[in-house]
Amino acid sequence: MSSNSSPKVGVIMGSKSDWPVMEHAVTMLERLGVACETRVVSAHRTPDLLFDYAKGAAARGLQVIVAGAGGAAHLPGMVASQTALPVLGVPVESKALKGLDSLLSIAQMPGGIAVGTLAIGKAGATNAGLLAAQIVALQDASVRQAVEAFRDEQTRNVLDNPDPRPE
Ligand code: RP5
Numbered sequence: 001m002s003s004n005s006s007p008k009v010g011v012i013m014g015s016k017s018d019w020p021v022m023e024h025a026v027t028m029l030e031r032l033g034v035a036c037e038t039r040v041v042s043a044h045r046t047p048d049l050l051f052d053y054a055k056g057a058a059a060r061g062l063q064v065i066v067a068g069a070g071g072a073a074h075l076p077g078m079v080a081s082q083t084a085l086p087v088l089g090v091p092v093e094s095k096a097l098k099g100l101d102s103l104l105s106i107a108q109m110p111g112g113i114a115v116g117t118l119a120i121g122k123a124g125a126t127n128a129g130l131l132a133a134q135i136v137a138l139q140d141a142s143v144r145q146a147v148e149a150f151r152d153e154q155t156r157n158v159l160d161n162p163d164p165r166p167e
Helices: 016-031 047-056 075-081 100-107 122-137 141-160
Strands: 009-013 036-040 064-070 087-092
Touching: 009 016, 009 075, 009 122, 016 036, 016 064, 016 087, 016 122, 047 075, 064 075, 064 100, 064 122, 075 087, 075 100, 087 100, 087 122, 122 141
Parallel strands: 009 036, 009 064, 064 087
Antiparallel strands: none
8 A cells, every 4th residue: 555545546567577667656646645555466467366456446445547567468458347447557668669569558449448548658657647646636626736736836847947958
């Protein structure tokens, strides 16, 4: 668990080796005050766990699932097939094909089962955390305020530092 309060977002990944990417989703969620849990759930190595996790997620109070995987990245799509919760997929960069395989595996879902696909790697994980928080914010005013404050700060940082040259 990443928080003491009951988790609203589940951040899962196909392997421990995905953590250096997926930790950026958790960092964003924590920054925005969204309670989350993290688990390794593999579509290929632990398919029964995948089904149990996805089927039980809504009843446990999760509102969004962020799922990251690399290569033949079936995790987000299979999770989405077993829950009506929104599933955000993060393509993790693979050694052989640099994550293009992961991206296409996650994005090319057949019509009828939706996975919201983010960018490959750190940016995708960061934005998956942000987007998950924005979904939670639909029903949570404190998270909405945190998202607005984050965006205001980001804007201010750019406007306050217009010179692109290193200091
Ligand atoms: C996928 O296979 C995982 O999501 C990971 O990105 C990739 C490689 O896994 P490991 O062999 O490093 O465990 O299922």
